Amino acid sequence: MFNVGDHVVYPYHGAGTIRNIEVKEVLGKKLSYFVLYFPLNDVTLMLPEDRISSSGLRKVIEETQLDELIHALQNGIQTKNENPKQYSRENENLLKTGSIIDAAHVIANLSLKEYERTNGLHIQDRKNLDKAKQLIVSELILANDMTEDEAYAFIDKNVQVSQGA
Structure with a gap:
């Protein structure tokens, strides 16, 4: 499970830190x-403990996963959609997964398209390109002590x- 001080990633919000675990009473029930x-x-x-999973x-x-991230940034994934709206929706769905590899694929694909x-x-x-970069940057800052x-x-x-290039 997670503890106070852990660096975590929350899908579509990026990387952050668990600052505290608070117990609140809601409708007569105590929830963490x-x-x-x-x-x-x-x-x-605030994320309810019963919704974490x-x-x-x-x-x-971890630093050991940087090679996988670099590979994803360099290669992307093949997309099947020629329709711009569907293509954008596919990228948005990849970003919502919270996976740094999916965000890297979005960057690779859109950077190539822009090029x-x-x-x-x-x-x-x-x-989508800006959001993908922001998600990865937020994680690299916390995971690998980068500015x-x-x-x-x-x-x-x-x-x-x-x-x-």
Whole structure:
């Protein structure tokens, strides 16, 4: 299970830290809540303990998993959708999983798409690309003691390799 001080990832919110576990009385019932703080967004939220397993909350990646992250940033995944709305929806669904590898696939795919297009990405694709980068940056900061700038540079360096730069 999780403890106070653990660095965790909450799907679509990014990486944060468990600051506290509080007991609250709600409708005459005592419930435990995990108090999560997300420093990159400066957001605090309370997650009921009985919803932890279904929430997708997980610990941040370990340094040993960086090679897998780099591979995902360089390779992406094949998408089947040519329809821009469906393509955007697929990327949004990948981001909602909370998986750093899925976020890396979104970055790889959209970076390649942006590189190949002469007029840039559609607005929804740009939003998904920014969100994916933000999710990975938040996790790299907590998991690997990187600064925000170092984390963005890490992403850019590894994505450029897949574009032949």
